[in-house]
Amino acid sequence: MEIIQIVGLGLITTVLVLIIKEQKPMFAFLLTAFTGIAIFLFLIGKISTIIDVLEELANKANINMIFLKTILKIIGIAYIAEFGAQIIRDAGQESVATKIELAGKILIMVMAIPIVSVIIEAVVKLLPA
Template sequence: MSMVQIGIIGVVGALLAVQFKSGKSEYGIYISVVLSLFIFFCIITRLNIIVDMMRTIGSYINMDTAYIGTLIKMLGITYVAEFSSGICKDAGYQTIAVQIEIFGKLAVLVLSMPVLMALLETIKEFLS
């Protein structure tokens, strides 16, 4: 699906959810969750392109494949955290949304530690 199609589906879904929020607010939340899941699955279909390009870049620069895997995991954590946080915000649970965002940031920080240590080791070797 193209960006225009996803944009149109998003706007129509949002208008439909707003329409239902005035009468039965839970239907508006259900519509937004289903719409978000639909867009999420459309994004997953495009993820193969990103993974293939990351592998190609990794082969060009002769880099350890573990770093590419780590970058993909970071991308996934970031997207899932934003996705679930947005749903919680739409449902009116801002406190839970903020906690999900904090957990996502900490998870990315934990994943980045081995990459940071490898970078520091490389700098240390250059300075020695």
């Protein structure tokens, strides 16, 4: 199972980081960052499979693909912002990590405006005049 490989990689990295951290903290951070990136790259294939299934379901349900793509972009922004913030936190830069999270939230709001507008228009049409 893939999760065993990922957890194994994480455990090995953790042990190495604990050993290296006292002599070479920069190498420990780089090892942590590269491990996170390796795990992310390992999962990209799984992510593309999920996107393909969601696109197929959206086509069957006659959902406008613009909405699906926007939602997928929003999810991507959330994951990438969280991933980046965690790496920055590992480096001890809490304030920068917080700014990355704020930027992610603002970008999500910007991306969500068209969807929110369509929902509000649909609700207004349903209300009696």
